[in-house]
Amino acid sequence: ESRPYLDSAHERFTQIDDQRQLAMVENCQAFVMTLQNQFRDAEMTYKSALLRAKSNDLAITEAEIETGLSNLYLFEGRYDLALNFMERSRQKYEQLEMRIQSANCELEIADIYLELNLLPEAASFYETAGSRFAELGMQAELARCSLNHARTLIRLGNTNAAANELDRAERFYDNEANLVAAGSVNLVRSQMLFDSGDLASAEIQNEKAIAAFEKGENIRLLLFARWMRAEIWARLGLIKNAVAELKETLETAGRLSTQAEYLCRVSLGKLTGDETHLLEAIEIVENSRGYLSSAELRTSFFEDKVAAYNELIKLKLGEGKFEEAFVWHERSRARTLNDEIGNRKDGPASNAKLEAIREELTWYHNRINRNSLANADERKKAQDLRKKAAELEAKYAE
Numbered sequence: 588e589s590r591p592y593l594d595s596a597h598e599r600f601t602q603i604d605d606q607r608q609l610a611m612v613e614n615c616q617a618f619v620m621t622l623q624n625q626f627r628d629a630e631m632t633y634k635s636a637l638l639r640a641k642s643n644d645l646a647i648t649e650a651e652i653e654t655g656l657s658n659l660y661l662f663e664g665r666y667d668l669a670l671n672f673m674e675r676s677r678q679k680y681e682q683l684e685m686r687i688q689s690a691n692c693e694l695e696i697a698d699i700y701l702e703l704n705l706l707p708e709a710a711s712f713y714e715t716a717g718s719r720f721a722e723l724g725m726q727a728e729l730a731r732c733s734l735n736h737a738r739t740l741i742r743l744g745n746t747n748a749a750a751n752e753l754d755r756a757e758r759f760y761d762n763e764a765n766l767v768a769a770g771s772v773n774l775v776r777s778q779m780l781f782d783s784g785d786l787a788s789a790e791i792q793n794e795k796a797i798a799a800f801e802k803g804e805n806i807r808l809l810l811f812a813r814w815m816r817a818e819i820w821a822r823l824g825l826i827k828n829a830v831a832e833l834k835e836t837l838e839t840a841g842r843l844s845t846q847a848e849y850l851c852r853v854s855l856g857k858l859t860g861d862e863t864h865l866l867e868a869i870e871i872v873e874n875s876r877g878y879l880s881s882a883e884l885r886t887s888f889f890e891d892k893v894a895a896y897n898e899l900i901k902l903k904l905g906e907g908k909f910e911e912a913f914v915w916h917e918r919s920r921a922r923t924l925n926d927e928i929g930n931r932k933d934g935p936a937s938n939a940k941l942e943a944i945r946e947e948l949t950w951y952h953n954r955i956n957r958n959s960l961a962n963a964d965e966r967k968k969a970q971d972l973r974k975k976a977a978e979l980e981a982k983y984a985e
Contacts, residue, residue, distance in 0.1 A: 589619055610639035614652050621659055622971065624972070626950050629659055650679040661699060664949040670699055690719035694732050701739055709739045730759035734772055741779050749779060767808065770799025774812050781819060790819050810840050810847035814854065821858055830858055844971055845871055845952070849895070857898045865902065868895035874980050893919045944983045951976040 593616045600608040613636035615823035620629035633656045640649040655672035660666075679694035690742050697712035713736035720729035733756035740749035773796035780789035793816050800809035811915040813836040833851045840847035849871045856865035872895060896919035904910035951972050 588919065590616075593619065606639050607645060610636050610643060610645055610648050610652075613639065613891075614648060614655065617652075617659075618655055621655070621662075623953065624950070624975075626659060626663065630656070631647055633659065633926065645682060647685075650676045650688070653679070654695075657695065661702075661944055662950050662953045665946075666699060666703055670696065672700065686719065687723060687725065690716050690723065690725070693719070694728060694735075697732070697739075700734060701735060704742075706739050706743050710736065710743065713739060726759045727763060727765075729800065730756045730765075731761070734768070734775065735761070737780050738775060741775070741782075746779060746783065750776075750930060753779075767797050767803035767805045770796040770803065770812075771808065772806075774808065774815065775817075777812075777815055779820070781815070786819055786823055787879065790816070790823075793819060806839065807844055807847075810836055810844050811850075814840075814847060814850045817851075817854060821854070826858060827860065830855065833858070843973075845973075853895050853898060858900070860902060862899060862902055865895050865899040869899065872896075874984075903953070939985065944979055948979050948983065 593612055594602060597609065597612045597616065600612060613632050617629045617632035617636060620626070622633060629684065633652055637649060637652045637656070639645075640652055645695060653672040653676035657669045657671075657676065660668040660672065673692055673695050677689055677696065680686075680692060693712050693716035695710050697716060698929050700706075700709035700712060703865065713732055717729060717732045717736060718724075720732055721868035733752040737749040737752035737756065740746070740752060757769055757772040760772060773792045777789045777792035777796060780786075781916045793812060796812045797809065797816065800806075800812055813832060817829040817832040820826075833855045837848060837851040837855070840851055849868050850867040852864040852871070856862060856868065872893075896915055900919070902914050903909070954972055
């Protein structure tokens with residue numbers, strides 16, 4: 588609905604040659620294009636706006652555009668550019684003494700480092716941003732910062748400090764009555780306790796998370812929490828309960844979340860010995876371009892994309908099918924090598940079309956994985972995104 592008004596404004600400001608207003612309008616247009624998944628058009632429009640802002644000394648607008656470009660490149664998986672533009676934006680806000688915006692940039696940079704698994708760098712930025720948010724009294728931002736800082740500390744093995752950050756995040760989210768965010772704290776705490784072997788406490792925290800996500804109607808997080816519950820039950824020896832929970836979760840995950848579907852299929856294959864689930868999980872991996880790393884599952888225990896291969900290899904070894912086990916072992920190694928080659932940017936020019944499709948796939952899967960699925964409209968958008976992604980995957984395979 589906003590597009591026609593923005594286009595009309597752009598046309599009128601062009602007629603009167605108001606470059607300052609054009610820069611601001613183009614920034615808004617690019618933001619809307621990003622939300623509409625027109626990321627190539629968004630990139631071109633952002634760059635046009637950036638040139639106008641620079642030419643007219645619009646420092647604040649320039650910083651805003653750089654933040655928008657950073658978010659755009661983050662969705663595309665182009666982390667070097669995402670970091671570059673966010674840091675440029677942060678520096679401008681620092682020079683302008685806009686401390687709130689500068690602190691927000693630091694938080695975004697920390698999140699990018701966490702996604703890249705650059706944990707010491709992420710922890711450093713979370714500490715800096717957290718101190719600023721505390722000083723400025725920005726409780727919502729401090730809560731988010733503390734939660735992601737805790738995820739980082741867990742992966743660094745500093746569980747005591749992580750527990751303190753989780754306590755602080757939970758306290759602020761409770762004060763805000765932010766039910767789903769508080770549930771996210773419970774989910775991370777459940778994962779940490781599960782990893783340490785405290786299954787009873789892990790189950791308590793997980794049930795709190797499930798209750799929060801159900802009440803808040805956040806299906807995406809609910810899927811992860813239910814998968815986590817099945818993992819806890821399996822470790823407790825409640826295999827039938829775990830299998831039933833995984834199958835029920837899988838029915839929903841298959842329509843809405845590739846990540847949750849992958850996790851459920853690996854767990855089911857491991858618990859039931861049914862290789863069909865593991866083969867389906869492997870197919871998900873081999874159709875993906877590195878989008879199976881969820882922000883909600885930021886502990887090393889849950890990161891391994893070759894888990895499906897490993898479980899299938901174990902299954903084949905247990906059946907005495909050593910040749911098949913060896914084939915799958917080599918295939919998993921080939922997958923790792925393929926990822927490494929696929930991440931290189933110096934390939935032959937003939938791969939330009941494949942690279943463009945891969946970039947689009949990364950964009951769509953990142954949008955899908957960041958969708959909260961909290962209402963019918965968001966769930967419809969997620970289904971549309973998955974349909975488009977499936978079409979691109981078929982195009983890539985062809």
